[in-house]
Amino acid sequence: MCDEAVVKILVVGINYDPEIISTGVYTTGMAEQMARFGAEVRVVTAKPHYPAWRVFEGWRGPTWRRRLSPDGVRIVHCPLYVPRRPTGARRILHHLSFALTALPVAAWHGLVWRPDVTFVAVPSMLSAPVAWIAARAAGGKAWMHIQDFEVEAAFATGLLREGSRAGRAALAFERWVLRRFDRISSISRPMLARLRDKQVDAARVYELRNWANIEKVTPLEPPSPMKADLGIGTRHVALYSGNLANKQGLDIIPRIARQLADRSDLTFVVCGDGPMRATLVEQSQGLTNIRFLPLQPLDRLSDLLGMADVHLLPQIAGAADLVLPSKLTNMLASGRPVLATAEPGTALAEEVEGAGVLVPPGDAEAAAKALSALLDDPARRARLGREARTRALQRWDMQAILARLRDAFHDLSDSAPLPSPETRRIGE
Numbered sequence: 001m002c003d004e005a006v007v008k009i010l011v012v013g014i015n016y017d018p019e020i021i022s023t024g025v026y027t028t029g030m031a032e033q034m035a036r037f038g039a040e041v042r043v044v045t046a047k048p049h050y051p052a053w054r055v056f057e058g059w060r061g062p063t064w065r066r067r068l069s070p071d072g073v074r075i076v077h078c079p080l081y082v083p084r085r086p087t088g089a090r091r092i093l094h095h096l097s098f099a100l101t102a103l104p105v106a107a108w109h110g111l112v113w114r115p116d117v118t119f120v121a122v123p124s125m126l127s128a129p130v131a132w133i134a135a136r137a138a139g140g141k142a143w144m145h146i147q148d149f150e151v152e153a154a155f156a157t158g159l160l161r162e163g164s165r166a167g168r169a170a171l172a173f174e175r176w177v178l179r180r181f182d183r184i185s186s187i188s189r190p191m192l193a194r195l196r197d198k199q200v201d202a203a204r205v206y207e208l209r210n211w212a213n214i215e216k217v218t219p220l221e222p223p224s225p226m227k228a229d230l231g232i233g234t235r236h237v238a239l240y241s242g243n244l245a246n247k248q249g250l251d252i253i254p255r256i257a258r259q260l261a262d263r264s265d266l267t268f269v270v271c272g273d274g275p276m277r278a279t280l281v282e283q284s285q286g287l288t289n290i291r292f293l294p295l296q297p298l299d300r301l302s303d304l305l306g307m308a309d310v311h312l313l314p315q316i317a318g319a320a321d322l323v324l325p326s327k328l329t330n331m332l333a334s335g336r337p338v339l340a341t342a343e344p345g346t347a348l349a350e351e352v353e354g355a356g357v358l359v360p361p362g363d364a365e366a367a368a369k370a371l372s373a374l375l376d377d378p379a380r381r382a383r384l385g386r387e388a389r390t391r392a393l394q395r396w397d398m399q400a401i402l403a404r405l406r407d408a409f410h411d412l413s414d415s416a417p418l419p420s421p422e423t424r425r426i427g428e
Helices: 023-036 088-113 125-138 150-157 165-178 189-197 225-229 252-259 277-283 298-306 327-333 347-352 364-375 378-395 398-413 421-427
Strands: 008-013 040-046 065-068 074-078 117-122 141-146 183-186 205-207 236-241 266-271 290-293 310-313 338-341 356-359
Touching: 008 023, 008 088, 008 125, 023 040, 023 117, 023 398, 040 088, 074 088, 088 125, 117 125, 117 398, 125 141, 125 165, 141 398, 150 165, 183 189, 189 205, 189 347, 225 298, 236 298, 252 266, 252 277, 252 290, 252 364, 277 290, 298 327, 310 327, 310 364, 327 338, 327 347, 327 378, 338 347, 338 364, 347 356, 356 364, 356 378, 364 378
Parallel strands: 008 040, 008 117, 040 074, 117 141, 141 183, 183 205, 236 266, 236 310, 266 290, 310 338, 338 356
Antiparallel strands: 065 074
């Protein structure tokens, strides 16, 4: 049993501050908010490297680094292997290297500090056993939060073949891990349903949505000052901002830009970094209506997102129920409509419908037509944008989401241990 006023939380995750996009933003926000709520929080993470796939300047070297955040979170950054070109095999080595360097730190915290709840953020599934070992060493509870179904996403993107020996091993490892955690959360209803399809007991499933930065990202009524700063003089901007990786299906953006090359009133802006950047630049050769920018500082996030007339959110077929792009929350908070490539009924479609437009994955012609129609209908854009902001306020409020999580942490840490998978099978 733990003191209701103070719960000890150990967080394990490969991505964390000072990374400023994707999973690390939410793991950082969760840890810092729990500390503000009064919990004792410690974090075991990697040296920052995402989305550029290189360790940040000033962080390189084979040593561990400790620091204390302004909110009192104690953080250990572990060294790891970061491939410059992340193929399937190299990604596995990347995640495995973090698990190996994080294991002694997490195990020490489990044995000596004895957290009530050990929370691991996925990706990476390979670090889940590290968190489970720390939780069991502490006699506490283990919580796994799934941002991406990594194994199935690897199948969908071609990084792994489902029938291969490696694919079968990955699925077996996933089944083994899923049986061992006291609580498993994910970020959307279809992803929770997928957990139940994987034979995870409903009692162990929890919805932990990502959130929008509602205070920092606000709708801009006048044109964003960033357009002038960047020298963009066209009336309209179609924006993609985030990680540039193969699971997004980003190659559709240059194809849409070619379809709409005759529109002198439109600039496509791709803002971000990642393995696909060089490919996208190459695919955009000869186009004058597309700009590539590095990630912008967080203090300019609202100006960046407010620069868009329409946000672009591509995703490949088959991945829309395996991941829910974290960038969607702030897109909605900006009060601008979203053009997404997703099939109806998927997790992404559920969130976008009514606040944007859906087109089939990979269909550049349909996307170009939908984008043109939106740009030529300001009343519809405004209506969809208002709904986007309303949806962000209703569904993606950080304080409400994390207050519920705080209560869930307390409830879990005060509950009796779940029977082991072996015990459950004997009793069935």
